[in-house]
Structures are given as structure tokens and as C-alpha cells.
Amino acid sequence: MKIDLHCHSSFSDGIFTPQQLLKIAENKRLTIFSITDHDSVSGTAIAKRESANYSFSYITGIEISARYKQEKIEILGYNFNADNSAFKQSLVKLQNSRKERIYKILAKLHEIGIDISYDDIIKEVGNASSPGRPHFARAMKTKGYVNSVKEAFTEYLAEGRPAYVPRLTIEPKEAIRLINQANGIAVLPHPLFVEKHDLGRMEELLDLLISWGIRGIEVYYNYENIFTNFPAKKILGVKNFLLDYCKQKDLLVTGGSDFHGDKGGLGEVYVPKEYILQIQSFFNL
Ligand SMILES: [Zn+2]
Numbered sequence: 494m495k496i497d498l499h500c501h502s503s504f505s506d507g508i509f510t511p512q513q514l515l516k517i518a519e520n521k522r523l524t525i526f527s528i529t530d531h532d533s534v535s536g537t538a539i540a541k542r543e544s545a546n547y548s549f550s551y552i553t554g555i556e557i558s559a560r561y562k563q564e565k566i567e568i569l570g571y572n573f574n575a576d577n578s579a580f581k582q583s584l585v586k587l588q589n590s591r592k593e594r595i596y597k598i599l600a601k602l603h604e605i606g607i608d609i610s611y612d613d614i615i616k617e618v619g620n621a622s623s624p625g626r627p628h629f630a631r632a633m634k635t636k637g638y639v640n641s642v643k644e645a646f647t648e649y650l651a652e653g654r655p656a657y658v659p660r661l662t663i664e665p666k667e668a669i670r671l672i673n674q675a676n677g678i679a680v681l682p683h684p685l686f687v688e689k690h691d692l693g694r695m696e697e698l699l700d701l702l703i704s705w706g707i708r709g710i711e712v713y714y715n716y717e718n719i720f721t722n723f724p725a726k727k728i729l730g731v732k733n734f735l736l737d738y739c740k741q742k743d744l745l746v747t748g749g750s751d752f753h754g755d756k757g758g759l760g761e762v763y764v765p766k767e768y769i770l771q772i773q774s775f776f777n778l
Contacts, residue, residue: 494524494766494769495521495522495523495524495760495764496523496524496525496526496747496748496760496764496769496772497518497521497523497525497526497527497748497749497750497752497759497760497762498525498526498527498529498552498554498569498571498680498711498747498748498749498772499527499529499554499556499569499682499711499714499747499748499749499750499751499752500514500527500528500529500749500750500751500752500753500759501528501529501530501531501556501751501752501753501754502514502528502530502536502537502540503536503619503620503621504530504533504535504536504537504539504620504621504622504623505530505531505532505533505536505556505621505622505623505625506531506621506623506624506625506626506627506628506753507530507536507752507753507754508753508754508755509754510536511528511536511537511539511540511543512539512540512543514526514528514540514759515540515543515544515546515547515551517759517760518547518549518759518760519547519548519549521758521759521760522760523549523759523760524549524550524769524773525549525550525551525552525769525772525773525776525778526544526549526550526551526552526760527551527552527553527554527571527749528540528554529554529555529556529569529570529682529749530554530555530556530622530623531556531557531558531567531623531625532555532556532557532558532584532587532588532591532622532623533555533584533588533621533622533623534553534555534575534584535620535622537553537554537555537575538553538575541553550773550776550778552571552572552776552778553571553572553573553575553677554569554570554571555569555570555573555672556568556569556570556682557569557570557587557663557668557671557672558587558660558662558663559662559663559664559665559667559668560662560663560664560665561664561665561698565662565686566665566681566698567682567683568665568668568669568672568679568680568681568682568707569679569680569681569682569711569747569749570668570671570672570675570677570678570679570680571677571678571680571776572676572677572678572776573672573675573676573677573678574675574676574677575675577674577675577676579671579674579675580671580672580674580675583663583667583671586661587623587661587662587663588622588623590660590661591623591624591625591660592624594624594658594660595611595614595624596611597658598626598629598650598656598658599611599614601655601656601657601658602629602649602656604655605649605655605656607633607638607649607656608636609629609632609633609636609638613632613635613636614628614629614632616632617629617631617632617635626646626650627642627753629645629650629656630642630643630645630646630650633645633649642755665702665705666705669702669705669706669707670705670706673706678708678709678745678775679706679707679708679709680707680708680709680710680711680745680747681699681702681707681709681710681711682711682714682749682751683711683714683716683751684699684710684711684712684731684735685714685716685720685728685731692730692731692734695731695734696738699738699742703742703744707744708744708745709739709744709745709746709747710735710738710739710744710745710746710747711747711748711749712732712735712736712739712746712747712748712768713732713746713747713748713749713762713763713764713768714748714749714750714751714762715750715751715757715761715762716728718756718757745771745772745775746764746768746771747764747768747772748762748763748764748768749762750762
């Protein structure tokens with residue numbers, strides 16, 4: 494059994510359309526699948542409609558960008574009512590701030606002699622409702638300013654680099670509240686991104702997130718591909734800590750690839766069968 498509850502379509506910063514992702518999910522023989530675009534439900538709504546033609550169970554998903562004390566904390570939402578008006582209004586606000594940011598990043602790039610136009614970015618963005626830095630990185634690569642998307646980030650777009658522009662984000666507490674009031678389930682993705690060096694601090698943060706209404710943790714994630722200089726043993730230690738924590742607090746254990754279309758693969762994340770069965774019964778699949 495394989496699942497993937499975290500991936501991005503062309504409606505945010507992924508490369509593939511929801512239709513293409515559904516086909517890949519079918520080819521990978523997934524049991525449960527969810528598209529979780531950044532601050533957008535357009536792609537996941539299309540996928541939900543078309544998923545009836547496929548053999549896996551589809552869960553409506555989203556990944557809301559949030560920030561807590563200067564730190565980026567994203568929140569995954571599942572099985573919510575995408576037509577909930579408060580939910581929709583908040584997403585429009587977040588999407589507008591992303592659009593405004595395009596101009597600010599362009600201006601900073603121009604200041605340092607990188608000649609990328611608004612049209613270059615829009616070509617990369619396509620039909621996405623959540624333009625983001627990956628679109629800039631791809632445009633910079635297309636125009637030959639960098640050799641890779643990664644280089645665009647480390648040289649220009651990452652926090653502390655010359656073309657970095659912060660974006661309006663909401664607090665995780667608010668993101669969780671929005672998902673819950675739309676009858677969804679809030680899950681913390683890739684917890685290792687948050688407090689990667691200190692389990693004590695991680696536990697403090699997790700306790701806080703639970704008090705705000707989080708119901709699960711994405712324990713299974715390919716950290717090994719991202720923290721390449723982080724010892725595998727340490728990653729395993731964190732995973733075991735998280736599994737214990739989820740058991741203690743009765744939280745859902747989930748897993749996702751965070752596939753964007755370039756590196757890694759859809760469904761290429763190992764989730765033990767016992768947790769897949771739990772997810773199935775939790776969502777009545
Ligand atoms: Zn993601």
C-alpha cells in the first residue's frame with residue numbers, strides 16, 4: 494500500500510496539472526492521494542471532481558503558508574469544505590499578497606542587473622493562483638542567469654539573499670482555525686523543517702499546535718533528500734520521537750512526498766501499512 498498526501502500542481506508551484514498528477518498517482522498504484530497546493534484549492538477541486546475515474550481514494554487538500562515568530566510553519570488541511578466563505582476569503586487575501594510580491598522581487602532583481610520581466614514570470618506561473626519563488630527560479634534558469642533552481646534560491650531568492658521579499662502570511666493558529674471551521678483536518682507537514690536541532694523545542698511547539706487544533710503530523714517525508722548533511726540516524730530519531738508523540742496524543746500519522754514535478758517522485762514516500770489503515774478509517778475511505 495502506498496499513499497501520498499502532499500504534492501503540488503500547476504495551480505501553485507508544481508509543474509504538472511491536476512489531471513497529470515491523477516494519472517501519475519494511478520500509475521504509481523496509490524491507495525490514497527491528495528493535492529495540497531499553497532494557499533489555493535483550484536487544483537485540488539478539479540482533482541476531486543475527476544478522481545471518480547480512478548481507483549484510489551482522493552482527499553481534498555491544501556497547504557497554507559503561515560509564520561510564527563519569524564519562522565515559516567506551513568499547515569496542511571484535508572477534507573475541508575472548499576466552498577466555505579471565510580475560508581475562500583482568506584485564500585484570496587493570501588493570493589493577492591503573492592501577486593504584489595512578484596513586482597517587489599522583480600524590482601530587487603533589476604537592481605542587481607538581472608533582467609527578468611513580468612511576462613517571463615507569468616509564462617512560468619501559467620494558470621497558477623499562487624505564484625511563488627520557484628516560478629522566479631525557473632524563469633532565471635530559462636534565461637540563463639543560473640544553472641539550477643537551487644542556485645537561484647541560494648544566490649538570490651532565499652531569506653537573507655539580495656532578491657528576498659517576505660510575504661504576507663497568517664499565524665499557524667489562524668490557518669488551523671480556518672481549516673477547522675471549514676470542517677477540515679489540520680496536519681503539520683515536515684516537522685523537521687521547524688525545529689530541526691532540538692527535540693525539546695519541537696515538543697513545545699507541537700503542544701502549542703495541538704492546543705490550536707492540529708490533528709495530525711506528517712511524520713513520513715523524505716527529509717534525507719533535503720537535509721543531505723543531516724545524519725540519517727538523527728532523522729530516524731526524530732521520526733521515532735514523532736511516532737511516540739502521535740500515539741501519546743492520539744494524532745493522525747501521515748506521509749507525503751511534497752512532489753513539485755522536478756525532484757523526487759510522487760508517491761515515493763514510505764508510510765507503514767498500519768498508518769495507512771488508520772487514515773482510511775479516520776476519513777471513512
Ligand atoms: Zn508542500
